[in-house]
Amino acid sequence: MTHTAPARDAERRAFLRLLAATTAALAMGGCTKQPVGLDQAPTPPVVTTPPPIIPPTPGVNAPPVWQVVPTITFAQGVASSIGIGGYVSDANGDSLTIAMNAAVLPAGVTYDAPNKRFVYDGVGAIASTSGVVLIANDGKG
Amino acid sequence: MAQTPSVAFTVTVANFPPTWQTVPTIAFAQGVASSVSVAAYATDTNGDPLAITKNAAALPPGVTYDAANKRFVYDGVGAVGGTSGHVLTADDGRP
Numbered sequence: 001m002t003h004t005a006p007a008r009d010a011e012r013r014a015f016l017r018l019l020a021a022t023t024a025a026l027a028m029g030g031c032t033k034q035p036v037g038l039d040q041a042p043t044p045p046v047v048t049t050p051p052p053i054i055p056p057t058p059g060v061n062a063p064p065v066w067q068v069v070p071t072i073t074f075a076q077g078v079a080s081s082i083g084i085g086g087y088v089s090d091a092n093g094d095s096l097t098i099a100m101n102a103a104v105l106p107a108g109v110t111y112d113a114p115n116k117r118f119v120y121d122g123v124g125a126i127a128s129t130s131g132v133v134l135i136a137n138d139g140k141g
Numbered sequence: 142m143a144q145t146p147s148v149a150f151t152v153t154v155a156n157f158p159p160t161w162q163t164v165p166t167i168a169f170a171q172g173v174a175s176s177v178s179v180a181a182y183a184t185d186t187n188g189d190p191l192a193i194t195k196n197a198a199a200l201p202p203g204v205t206y207d208a209a210n211k212r213f214v215y216d217g218v219g220a221v222g223g224t225s226g227h228v229l230t231a232d233d234g235r236p
Contacts, residue, residue, distance in 0.1 A: 063143035069150040076154050077187040087147070101146075106154045118152060128153040137144045 062091035064136035072118050072132075074109065079122030081112070084134060094138035101133040157186035159231035167213050169204065174217030176207070179229060189233035196228040 067087045074080060090096055100111040108124020111117075162182045169175055183191055195206040203219020206212075 061143055064145040066145060066147040069147050071151045071153060074152075074154045075186045075188075076156050077189065088145070105152055109152055109154060120154060124154055126154050126156055128151060128155075130151045131149050132152050133149050134147040135144050136147070140143050 061094075061138065061140040064088050064090045064094075064096055064138050066134075066136065069134065074106075074118075074120035076124070076126050077122060079120060081115075081117045081119040083115070083117040085116035088134075088136045090136075090138050092138065092140075094140060096136045096138055099135045099137070101131075101135070103129055103132045105129050105132070156189075156233070156235045159183050159185045159189075159191050159233050161229075161231065164229065169213075169215035171219070171221045172217060174215060176210075176212045176214045178210070178212040180211035183229070183231040185231075185233050187233065187235075189235065192232045192234065194230050194232070196226075196230070198226040198228070199224055200227075 065088065067089075069084060069087050072082050072084070074082070084098065085096075088096060088098065097113070098116050099113060105111065105118075106124055106127035106129055108121040109129075110119050110121075112119050160183070162184075164179060164182045167177050167179075169177070179193065180191075183193060185191055192208070193211045194208055200206065200213070201219055201222035201224055203216040205214050205216075207214050
């Protein structure tokens with residue numbers, strides 16, 4: 001039992017030396033095969049910045065926001081209505097009331113505030129009114 | 142109250158001119174008196190009644206344009222023939 005121990009230790013040490021040498025060689029080989037050298041500038045990664053998402057601040061009310069309202073056109077002689085609710089939004093998700101200023105609309109056209117739309121009776125003559133302004137109110141201070 | 146006004150815009154009641162679909166070749170069977178209406182090829186958004194007139198291009202013998210009824214009429218007698226360059230004009234009677 002005891003005389004065999006030094007031989008096994010010697011074998012173990014030799015094996016460990018061989019293993020260390022092999023590992024070092026593999027490491028060196030791995031290094032020399034890397035294509036990126038000091039003289040090559042690494043390609044910077046492409047960083048795309050997503051558009052900022054600004055959530056409504058808790059406890060702070062955001063006012064309603066309008067898109068541009070295009071010209072509202074009715075075909076003379078054809079009764080119809082045109083909704084405008086889609087042109088305004090509220091970041092807080094508040095329900096909005098939309099009032100109209102005092103501009104005088106063409107004959108036969110009315111603003112229907114409860115339904116957020118302009119209504120034409122199909123009878124009024126050809127006419128045009130500019131300077132129409134809608135006011136959105138979210139009911140919050 | 143949080144109130145936001147829109148940008149000022151315009152509300153208008155307008156006339157729209159008549160619009161045409163493509164008029165296909167108007168074909169009659171030689172020897173068979175008949176008529177082909179063109180009224181449906183012109184429409185008016187306002188629903189205005191339209192007058193439809195034709196240019197001066199000569200029609201085949203036996204074929205006439207009947208403006209009052211917006212149709213081409215063939216007398217069933219005229220010989221085989223074909224003419225091109227016909228243009229119809231729709232008028233809604235508004236400026």
